[in-house]
Amino acid sequence: MQELTKAEFRQIKKVCKKQAEAVITEMYQRYDDIWWRRIRITQSLYDHGEDTVREINRLMPNLLTHQPHISPSDEVAADFGFESEDALIEFLLAYTPRGPMREEVYEGLLAQSLAAYNVQPAPEHSVNANSGGLADIPF
Structure with missing residues (x-):
């Protein structure tokens, strides 16, 4: 198993974060496009149920509006x-x-990158079981 220096590990993490951000941007592009356009609340939207309208508002605040110049959901x-x-x-x-999705993608990319170097990801915080759950302190 190969050892990475702190600088190499930071560089790998930096690259993985940039890649994760690019993946998330691509994954959410359609949501972003719809959100920027907005959807007018009409009776056809309420036909799906008030709970549905409420849930969409909770998931994507300000997506739904009563503004008359905004397109309804069918359009x-x-x-x-x-x-x-x-x-x-x-x-x-x-x-x-x-x-959470960005973090999940990042962790997957980081694991792949470290696997390519044949390195296991080190835990962020080391805990010694004999110390009553307190982190090891080097001094």
């Missing part, structure tokens, strides 16, 4: 290539926050 669905308004609603309800 947004057509403009973004969804098969139906239902498919758009399902897509919006499947949204997961970026932070």
